[in-house]
Amino acid sequence: AQTVTQSQPEMSVQEAETVTLSCTYDTSESNYYLFWYKQPPSRQMILVIRQEAYKQQNATENRFSVNFQKAAKSFSLKISDSQLGDTAMYFCALGNDMRFGAGTRLTVKP
Amino acid sequence: GAGVSQSPSNKVTEKGKDVELRCDPISGHTALYWYRQSLGQGLEFLIYFQGNSAPDKSGLPSDRFSAERTGGSVSTLTIQRTQQEDSAVYLCASSLDWRMPYEQYFGPGTRLTVT
Numbered sequence: 001a002q003t004v005t006q007s008q009p010e011m012s013v014q015e016a017e018t019v020t021l022s023c024t025y026d027t028s029e030s031n032y033y034l035f036w037y038k039q040p041p042s043r044q045m046i047l048v049i050r051q052e053a054y055k056q057q058n059a060t061e062n063r064f065s066v067n068f069q070k071a072a073k074s075f076s077l078k079i080s081d082s083q084l085g086d087t088a089m090y091f092c093a094l095g096n097d098m099r100f101g102a103g104t105r106l107t108v109k110p
Numbered sequence: 111g112a113g114v115s116q117s118p119s120n121k122v123t124e125k126g127k128d129v130e131l132r133c134d135p136i137s138g139h140t141a142l143y144w145y146r147q148s149l150g151q152g153l154e155f156l157i158y159f160q161g162n163s164a165p166d167k168s169g170l171p172s173d174r175f176s177a178e179r180t181g182g183s184v185s186t187l188t189i190q191r192t193q194q195e196d197s198a199v200y201l202c203a204s205s206l207d208w209r210m211p212y213e214q215y216f217g218p219g220t221r222l223t224v225t
Contacts, residue, residue: 045216
């Protein structure tokens, strides 16, 4: 069975600082995708970043980047230069059947 | 359509009543997913459709839950004899094809409150 674990229920960071959210997963698939989704208070889920397992290069998307460690089955999200608008729940997800972690509530403080 | 839409946005129902939740996916998306999100919790996968077919219904919490999709488009999630523990936000998402792990596009959700 595929599982996704986010061990940090809540985190906070000062504006302009860097924060890293952790995610570990388990799968028997050899090729798969991993995702980070953001859910702000508006409730609308938004894709933040996507990583293909067969690609060794870590994905980046502006201020968002991942540290993908395939052997360790770890997929952490780094947010640089945190902004107040980054305050949200962040969910790690494993494709193909989109298993989601429990989420990390991130608060960016002014 | 421009995005995934869900209706109603909010639903308050009495315990024991049946409810139907509707999801309109993005046009051309063959895969459709239903999730449940309890207050402050993660997403619980319920069911997915590839076209009109739902290969795996094991995520549905009980036999009071059912879902269907017609014409490869609109899907309805039906909860019969609702219970208070069914109160949650029900999210729908669609993607191009289940066989490829494309990005899922989420709707705004339906907040269900069972009193």
